[in-house]
Amino acid sequence: MSDMSGTFLADAGAQVQTILVIDDNPVNLGVVGEHLEDNNYNVTVAQDGMEGLRRAELGQPDLILLDVMMPGIDGFETCRRLKANPLTAEIPVIFMTALTDVHDKVAAFQAGGVDYISKPFQSEELLARVRTHLSLRNTQRNLAARNARLEMEIAARHSAEVSLKRTEVSYRRLFETAPDGLMLVDAQTGEVFDANPAAVSMFSHDPADVLGKRIWELAGSARTTFGEAMLQESVRRGIVKYDDWELIAAGGVTTHAEVITRTYETDQRQVVLFNFRNINDRKEAEARIRYMALHDALTGLPNRTLLTDRLGQAVAQARRSGQQVAVMMLDLDHFKHINDSLGHHVGDMLLQTVADRLRSCLRECDTAARLGGDEFVILLGDVAHAGDVDVVAGKVLQALKGAFLIEQHQLHIGGSIGVSTFPQDGEDPAKLLRSADTAMYDAKGNGRGIHRHFTPAMNEATMRWQELANDIHMACVNGEFTLYYQPQVALDGYHVTGVEALLRWNHPVQGLVLPSVFVPLLEELGLIVEVGDWVLEQACRQNVAWQRAGHPPIRMAVNLSAQQFYRGDIVKSVRRALAVSGMDPQWLELELTESLTLDDTEVTIQIMNDLKALGVTLSLDDFGTGWSSLSYLRRFPLDRIKIDRTFMSEVATEPNAAAVVQGILSLAQNLGLGCVAEGVESREQLDYLKRQICSEMQGFLFSRPLAAEDVAQVLTHAIGPRRIGDGRSDRD
Template sequence: MTDLAELLDHKMPLAAWVIDVEQSSVPCYNAAAERLLTDSLSDIKSGQRAISGALKERLSFYLDTHEIGELLPFKWPFVSKEGAQYSVTGSVVSLGNGRKGLSVEAHPLVALEKVATPLAHDIHVGMLAQFKTLSFVIFSNSGTYISASDCFCAEFGDIHNVRDLFAVSGAANSFISRLTQQESLSQEIRLSTKKGVRWHKIEASHNKETDTFYLLTHDIQEERDHEVALYRLNNYDSLTHLPNRNLLYQQLESALVNARKRHRQFGLLYLDLDGFKVINDNFGHRVGDELIQRVAERIKGSIPSGACLYRLGGDEFVVVLENTSTIEELESIAQSIMQNASNTYPVAKMEMMITASIGIASYPQHADDVDNLLKNADAAMYRAKSTGHNMYFVYENRMADNINAHLTLGGGLRKAIEEEQFVLHYQPKIRLPDEAVVGAEALIRWVHPELGMISPDQFIPLAEESGLILPLGEWVIRRACRQLQEWREAGVPPIKLSVNLSSRQFMQADLVDMVRRALEETGVDPKNFELELTESMLMNDAQQSIEKLHSFRKLGLTLSIDDFGTGYSSLAYLKKFPIQTLKIDRSFIHDLGLDCDNDAIVKATIAMANSLNLKVIAEGVESRSQVDVLNGYECQEVQGYLFSKPLCSADFLTYMQNSYDTA
């Protein structure tokens, strides 16, 4: 116990002693404690307890949960034989052999009149009178409470020592140490109040004449809360609670500085959800917002702990990974995200699926500054989106040309609609088995004045994103109707012309009326006009789709499901949809006769359609062997490059005339 005895002597003039809680004994104490505990020490020697049973139980609990050197989070009162009051504090010490005890100090609680001269008392009373509406307190030089304003007492309650104010004991020690070295100080710190721990601004000054110090406190918790709320508002996405573009740029700038200094690499993934606009348009923004939340949660769970996920807004996300050594690390993250995206998302009591296109760029391989790194990752993402869904691409130099073309086309699309820079091409539909031309599918092309012929794969997504698909779709319908009228006036036998509808166009409120007006204005027989729709388009809102399809049927139009087999329609709804034709997707036709699975699917689809009195068209036919198989399965019509590619109006007319001459 020699070390503990020396430690206690250093604490003079405070009374300090050690309690062996387990044995309820006092094995060590200093001279001040011996004077204070005279009666208690004699009781202990007589075999009496040094502490009450309740206090022993409480102290035993804290000894079990606290390490050596830690302070107890509470104090307890002590009254001497003469009636003097003390506040006792304790810290955990080692008693040897793995046992723990308690080192305690007794801090006297001295009344104002016992420590202050009449002059000091008058000064204190006068000062407190000036601070009726402020939180003001006076402590002795040793930290003992002397007096305080009513506001202070109402906020902090019963305070005996300046240490009672601080939420962290280390902060109290630092404060007292600094105040003894300077006459005044000001700082922001957390204090313990009757309402809990709250941020305060404190100002303290030391009065050498009265040997006291004054403390003025101001509660700034609401200001701190407002600052935190404002920071989150500016730097975090309110929907997903992910950091936003502001914090992304901060991290990228910091990563750039570190990478240059330490000659390291870092990279990012730029994500854009595939077809999210369709979900927003068809199901509403509430469903879209919930889906975004689910997607954010899953992406966050798919990336390593060292990566950071940001939401840029809309359906765009960015993943940043610092200290990468290879591009393969970034590709591995992209693969993990895509793999987890294959599972459905439970949203609004539905099971939804959505994928993401991902672009990857790395410093310094692909850019040496933040803006170009983001731009190049975006270009790689655009390449992935234009190639197919749920794909990723690493940036290559030529991708910058693609994104520039994308922006150029987007800017000229509205002008192209106004100036009618579009034309329709027509791919013949061939009846089996006599291979007569019985119809055509109208396909739009953009004849750009500078770039020449632009395929729909390049400009239709732009039209969807910008909303220009509606006026463009109306132009296609009206132009197709005029073409039917021109062929009729040229003496061409009646054929059926089909037009594809986009999902955005199908949701157009006045679509049925627009089609009816186009038919009436051109005098086209509705039975010669067909609308092609996809399965997924119809199933987004099956009931509303049924109503709209019946409205089209009342006009006398023919309705066809395009790309059949690639969506998620059920046989139950297939019976309810008033359709007349199924088009088997080209992906099932490509390996026909070579792939048993595809053969079985095509055969079953044709048999099912025949039983429902539906006509079947196979698209993408490119070989005689495919025709032979389809003939054997009793498929009614085909279209594909074996017979003809899409033709301009004049060439299609010639193709038809040649077909009639051959027949």
């Protein structure tokens, strides 16, 4: 071979390219490799086809020089396999052959070769062909890369166009179906160039009445500040919110809308987007909330808040005009009895009918309000003569005397009215209401069904109430509360089976205060739970003390108030009282009143079951006075019922009362419940109970409430009936 001496050196700085030489002749490998390396090519070699295939796949050369005649697989087969392998298929192959037959050359091209060099070859020819095919290889690679980039750009542009189209479709769908009214307005001209159906419906039934119009030309815009200044403000501030626009459609339908404007730029123009949100429902809800906040839900009458506001306005007006204002506090007579006996549903309907009758007695400028329960207030403004108040009070009381037909019940109630007048009885609404309330209690205490005007003397009772309220806070701390115990007696032998613990207050100044006075005070002041816990613990300790003194164990009955039952943790309180006293739970009986159990039935049952789990017994006090007594016996885990004294007081004289008591006793026996008759105060009552086979009783005929030391004296022997002494009832 001739000397090539660097004639075809690769360009300086160019990336060194790799050439794989496959030849079974080491001499050929040495010569070819030397010439190629002298021209700055990187050369790898293989001495047979199989080795060449492996090196080509691993090394990925830029060009392959392949001998045809080799042991094993020849060059043609080697080339075919290179082209069949995706990793080597793109590498150009130049055959080196001594074959001169044209068929051999054709076979080389068919196998996948790009060129051939005849042996013996000239170095200049070799380098020229290598350089040519490497250059073609680089050009192909550059074109492929450029094509790939172009395809990626085309694909990206297509994806962007598809995405844009989808976005436009989505935007249009959202625009058209949005519940809010959307309107696009040219910021310069005010022209509406697009609007969704919701926006169109706020102004018209026809889009033609909206599109192309200036926004201030739309129907119903007269009540709203539409104009160029508004558009300019939107442009200047970017986002503007208007709380309430009143839009009136062409057909007269009014829509209250919250409006937000947003300004943005497009390629063609500056646009203001109007977002109209229909707030009709919200305004109606707000109106309902305002109404509910100021009116009684049951009767629709003004409540205390609205009454106080109107009374304040009436007082201010009267102060300017020199006239009077009258406040009448009305409390219904016998309502509680109706509510308890016939149920809250009937009671509610009765209150609604009372409200209607009150409205019929008043002028437009007067106000009838309900404060709660069966307590109503009537406000009379612009009272010219004091006698006018008496006339209205008389009309109201007369209206209440008429029978009320409620669900086939013919009900008769009355009312008691207390009257206060501005300025004589108070200078402000609170004082006037207190004075009227004081006068109302005076009317109830003087026979009911009448009205009374407030006098300063009436304040004495109020002041006593306030003094007791102040003193009762310290009654527990000072040890002023004590317990008395009224025996419960078995008719068979008159021996004591149990006692009922009764709370007393020994006031340091006023003496003995009856429970009917101070228990409501405890409930009103939120002290009943604390005092009730003390009663529980004290009663349990006393029961244990009697047993330790050698007396036979008896049942200790303790009353629970509604606040104690629901607002305190009564189960925890009972558990603690039993623990600190060491009392056996079977001797503790908790008395529940029907008024207590009218609340939240499911909660009541759960608390009762928790109490029963402690081992105590439960009794239902004042049985028969509530409207759902039978449902209680079916649902509640009771052990005993107590017949209310209201039935016992007439059992010997009234057949109806006797029938009720007989029915209660029979019911208790069939249900396996114990039964105690309360308020036994005469031998006639006792004889009746004996005939009805009542097992236990409680009442003044046998014993008044006793101090603890007096109870100890009667525990060892029977108690016989005695004559009624001072006529005080069981609970006094």
